[in-house]
Amino acid sequence: MTTDTLTAPTSPEKSPAAxxxxxxxxxxxxxxxxxxxxxxxxxVVIGVYLTIxxxxxxxxxxxxxxxxxxxxxxxxxxxxxxxxxxxPDAKQELIQKKxxxxxxxxxxxxxxxxxxxxxxxxALTLNLGRAINMSSDHGSKxxxxxxxxxxxxxxxxxxxxxxxxxxxxxxxxxxxSRKYGSFWDKLTIAxxxxxxxxxxxxxxxxxxxxxxxxxxxxxxxxxxxxxxSTRVDYILSILKHLILPASAVIISSMFLSIYSWRTFFLIxxxxxxxxxxxxxxxxxxxxxxxxxxxxxxxxxISNFAxxxxxxxxxxxxxxTVFLWPGLxxxxxxxxxxxxxxxxxxxxxxxxxxxxxTVFLLDFVYALVDPRVQVGSGNAQ
Amino acid sequence: xxxxKNSFRxxxxxxxxxxxxxxxxxxxxxxxxxxVSIPYSEAVRLWRGGEDVWYQNPKYAPPAWFNYxxxxxxxxxxxxxxxxxxxxxTITPNDENISTVDITYTFDYNYDEAPQEMxxxxxTVFDQKxxxxxxxxxxxxxxTIRIADTQLDHKITFRFSQDQKLQxxxxxxxxxxxxxxxxxxxxxxxxxxLKGQYQLIISGTTFEKASDINAEFVFHGDLYGLAGTDKYRxxxxxxxxxxxxxxxxxxxxxxxxxxxxxxxxxxxxTWYGGWLDELIQRITEVNLxxxxxxxxxxxxxxxxxxxxxxxxxxxxxxxxxxxxITYRSIFLQSKEASYIEAARSYGASSSRIIFTxxxxxxxxxxxxxxxxxxxxxxxxxxxxAVLGLGDPVxxxxxKVIDDAFADGALYQGRxxxxxxxxxxxxxxxxxFAMLGFALDRIFNPRxxxx
Numbered sequence: 001m002t003t004d005t006l007t008a009p010t011s012p013e014k015s016p017a018a019x020x021x022x023x024x025x026x027x028x029x030x031x032x033x034x035x036x037x038x039x040x041x042x043x044v045v046i047g048v049y050l051t052i053x054x055x056x057x058x059x060x061x062x063x064x065x066x067x068x069x070x071x072x073x074x075x076x077x078x079x080x081x082x083x084x085x086x087x088p089d090a091k092q093e094l095i096q097k098k099x100x101x102x103x104x105x106x107x108x109x110x111x112x113x114x115x116x117x118x119x120x121x122x123a124l125t126l127n128l129g130r131a132i133n134m135s136s137d138h139g140s141k142x143x144x145x146x147x148x149x150x151x152x153x154x155x156x157x158x159x160x161x162x163x164x165x166x167x168x169x170x171x172x173x174x175x176x177s178r179k180y181g182s183f184w185d186k187l188t189i190a191x192x193x194x195x196x197x198x199x200x201x202x203x204x205x206x207x208x209x210x211x212x213x214x215x216x217x218x219x220x221x222x223x224x225x226x227x228x229s230t231r232v233d234y235i236l237s238i239l240k241h242l243i244l245p246a247s248a249v250i251i252s253s254m255f256l257s258i259y260s261w262r263t264f265f266l267i268x269x270x271x272x273x274x275x276x277x278x279x280x281x282x283x284x285x286x287x288x289x290x291x292x293x294x295x296x297x298x299x300x301i302s303n304f305a306x307x308x309x310x311x312x313x314x315x316x317x318x319x320t321v322f323l324w325p326g327l328x329x330x331x332x333x334x335x336x337x338x339x340x341x342x343x344x345x346x347x348x349x350x351x352x353x354x355x356x357t358v359f360l361l362d363f364v365y366a367l368v369d370p371r372v373q374v375g376s377g378n379a380q
Numbered sequence: 381x382x383x384x385k386n387s388f389r390x391x392x393x394x395x396x397x398x399x400x401x402x403x404x405x406x407x408x409x410x411x412x413x414x415x416v417s418i419p420y421s422e423a424v425r426l427w428r429g430g431e432d433v434w435y436q437n438p439k440y441a442p443p444a445w446f447n448y449x450x451x452x453x454x455x456x457x458x459x460x461x462x463x464x465x466x467x468x469x470t471i472t473p474n475d476e477n478i479s480t481v482d483i484t485y486t487f488d489y490n491y492d493e494a495p496q497e498m499x500x501x502x503x504t505v506f507d508q509k510x511x512x513x514x515x516x517x518x519x520x521x522x523x524t525i526r527i528a529d530t531q532l533d534h535k536i537t538f539r540f541s542q543d544q545k546l547q548x549x550x551x552x553x554x555x556x557x558x559x560x561x562x563x564x565x566x567x568x569x570x571x572x573x574l575k576g577q578y579q580l581i582i583s584g585t586t587f588e589k590a591s592d593i594n595a596e597f598v599f600h601g602d603l604y605g606l607a608g609t610d611k612y613r614x615x616x617x618x619x620x621x622x623x624x625x626x627x628x629x630x631x632x633x634x635x636x637x638x639x640x641x642x643x644x645x646x647x648x649x650t651w652y653g654g655w656l657d658e659l660i661q662r663i664t665e666v667n668l669x670x671x672x673x674x675x676x677x678x679x680x681x682x683x684x685x686x687x688x689x690x691x692x693x694x695x696x697x698x699x700x701x702x703x704x705i706t707y708r709s710i711f712l713q714s715k716e717a718s719y720i721e722a723a724r725s726y727g728a729s730s731s732r733i734i735f736t737x738x739x740x741x742x743x744x745x746x747x748x749x750x751x752x753x754x755x756x757x758x759x760x761x762x763x764x765a766v767l768g769l770g771d772p773v774x775x776x777x778x779k780v781i782d783d784a785f786a787d788g789a790l791y792q793g794r795x796x797x798x799x800x801x802x803x804x805x806x807x808x809x810x811x812f813a814m815l816g817f818a819l820d821r822i823f824n825p826r827x828x829x830x
Contacts, residue, residue, distance in 0.1 A: 039665075040669070043665050043666050043668075043669050044669055046666045047666055047669045047670050050666070050670065051670070051671075051675065051678075054675060054678060054679065055678055055682065190396075192817065193396070193400075193809075193810055193813030193814045193816075193817055194810070194813075195813075196752070196755035196756060196759070196809040196810070196812070196813040197755070197759055197805070197806065197809050198756075198759050198763060200763065200766065201759065201762075201802065201805065201806070204781070204790070204798055204802055205802070207790055208790055208795060208798070208799075211790070212790050212791070212793065212795070219790070219791060306702050309668060312671070313671070313672055313673035313674075316673055316674070316677075316767070317763050317766055317767060320766070320767065321766070321785070331674065331677065332767055332768070335677060335680075335681055335767060335768055335769065336768060338681065340681075340682070343674075343677065343678055343681055344678065346674055347671055347674040347675060347677075347678055350671030350674045351669055351670065351671050351674075353671075354668070354669040354670075354671060355669045358668060358669060
């Protein structure tokens with residue numbers, strides 16, 4: 001119905017083209033994505049707010065703020081040449097006074113509800129304060145730079161393993177559904193309970209076999225030490241280090257995904273229209289792609305979305321076990337250092353990552369699902 | 381009742397169910413044994429005790445059964461005490477108040493390697509005059525080596541390999557190898573220990589009437605017990621045994637709490653509908669983007685690492701999971717069923733309808749889901765321990781893995797340390813997953829054909 005109001009003012013000659021544009025998949029997807037983006041953003045905001053509430057139950061966010069104020073004020077006064085002649089006592093007094101006024105300015109004396117909104121905006125803009133003990137590779141103590149510096153490694157590991165997991169599982173599930181009841185099919189079913197163990201658990205065994213006993217792959221880390229000098233060698237070295245952690249992630253969820261998707265394909269391959277297509281004499285590959293995979297894809301993607309969300313949690317420990325310098329190991333180190341700003345910051349970054357993941361998968365879902373019609377009134 | 385019997389008979393037809401069930405029964409048996417044989421306070425004392433509790437064990441010793449698989453036999457640890465009759469002790473009174481205390485211990489040594497260390501702990505009773513003792517070592521081929529001559533204060537610890545006089549006497553820094561060496565062994569690269577009967581003789585003299593000498597001989601071999609020891613000399617049997625009831629309790633309680641609450645919330649939401657249903661759906665959406673593990677870590681670091689708090693937070697964060705959506709769609713269907721209509725027409729209250737009509741219908745779906753979700757919670761407990769957030773006092777499997785990792789066990793080749801808890805975890809996970817898998821097929825006949 002919005003389509004009509006939008007097309008009404010345009011001239012009659014242009015109308016069909018505009019109408020077809022507005023009805024095109026692209027526009028629908030765009031629309032759907034915008035709506036989803038908005039709802040997800042609200043969801044993330046609520047999620048971050050809850051995180052702050054939990055963290056501040058013991059006053060930890062307040063402490064982060066106070067520490068930051070004290071650090072900044074002390075440094076600015078000590079570095080200011082105008083105050084150099086003051087006695088240490090007078091300096092201390094000045095510092096205390098400035099801290100008090102700064103705390104008042106930032107509203108630390110206000111009730112928690114008011115303060116929490118400020119914390120929320122700080123968190124949403126990734127203004128996460130300063131770390132207590134940790135620092136980034138460049139020496140910065142900003143929690144934001146500590147965490148953002150680690151993001152690429154996590155994304156590399158997550159992206160690689162999840163893509164292989166998705167396409168590998170779909171491919172194997174399809175071919176197994178073709179050979180239903182065969183030896184490989186039964187083997188996969190037999191192995192599917194192994195997916196109850198998290199990636200780090202398989203990581204232990206992979207390290208044991210390939211690093212400790214056969215010594216063919218590194219124990220952990222991102223690159224060899226010292227890092228190779230040429231770019232090609234550097235990338236190869238990263239890939240070599242990526243094999244074990246990525247395999248651990250893939251192995252830990254592969255069998256269950258294959259099993260459940262294969263079951264799904266089997267249910268759909270007994271549909272009448274598939275029989276019809278077969279009877280028409282279409283080649284098996286076409287039947288699979290167009291008549292089985294296409295209608296099941298939306299469900300499989302939403303199934304995969306839930307899997308990816310659980311996987312995000314798994315990376316924390318997988319990275320720790322493999323010493324992969326990502327977000328997870330930073331969180332692990334922060335626990336060790338008791339570095340509260342980094343712990344709260346990581347939680348917020350993870351909330352963002354989850355939100356983005358859900359959004360991306362929604363976007364793909366909208367692309368493959370012909371029923372998604374946000375613009376034309378029957379929203380999903 | 382007959383339905384239950386039938387499902388049980390169905391269950392026995394699935395080998396995976398039988399296997400999984402057997403594993404679970406064994407684990408329950410181990411749990412009962414652990415809880416009965418080691419009381420809670422004793423378990424905590426043995427786990428957190430310190431050197432006083434663990435001094436009898438060697439460090440980093442693999443389990444004793446390693447010898448079955450290796451060509452060169454490595455010595456197994458033991459400890460004997462003269463106070464409880466573990467060592468032969470004779471007291472001969474001489475003239476005046478002087479008496480001789482002879483403590484001897486004879487043992488067969490059938491290993492190829494020398495031990496890590498031997499230690500004598502003397503505990504003496506006297507008023508003024510310190511007793512005296514001389515220690516000698518007799519090898520199987522009849523050589524006698526003087527170990528020490530020493531005055532004994534109330535408590536004296538004598539470490540064989542750290543005694544410099546003894547090092548000079550055997551002309552080697554490595555006292556253990558020297559004491560157990562075979563003089564005729566020509567293989568200097570990799571010498572084998574001399575096998576046979578060794579004897580430790582402590583001849584002591586006391587100078588007062590009520591004076592007495594007791595000695596404890598602690599032999600730190602290379603291997604220890606059924607499960608070996610860790611960096612702190614702790615016997616790993618304790619955490620492996622005691623970790624079982626903890627893992628099962630955590631997994632089962634979390635699974636039970638989560639699935640029951642999820643189901644009740646889904647039922648209540650669908651039954652009342654309106655804003656309540658809407659709210660539950662929105663909470664589910666928010667919960668999806670809440671970083672579960674990170675929040676758990678935050679709670680663990682900021683508040684308490686107690687396993688029961690973790691359990692509570694875990695349940696709280698897992699209630700509004702994806703399965704609420706599944707349950708909701710099924711409840712929406714069964715809400716329209718005619719028997720609900722009938723219940724409503726005879727005036728049943730909402731709570732009666734929810735708890736006696738809606739939820740019981742879902743049990744077939746609940747049971748497989750519950751059983752299958754146990755492993756993930758068992759592993760979650762271990763994961764938290766690996767992150768250093770395990771319960772500070774309880775011995776758990778995850779703690780052992782964490783200690784082993786922190787000490788670089790895999791790099792140093794101490795595989796037993798990591799593998800023992802890992803294999804137990806694997807069996808627990810596998811047992812519940814296989815049973816849940818079979819249950820799923822029995823209760824959801826749709827899956828049975830494929």
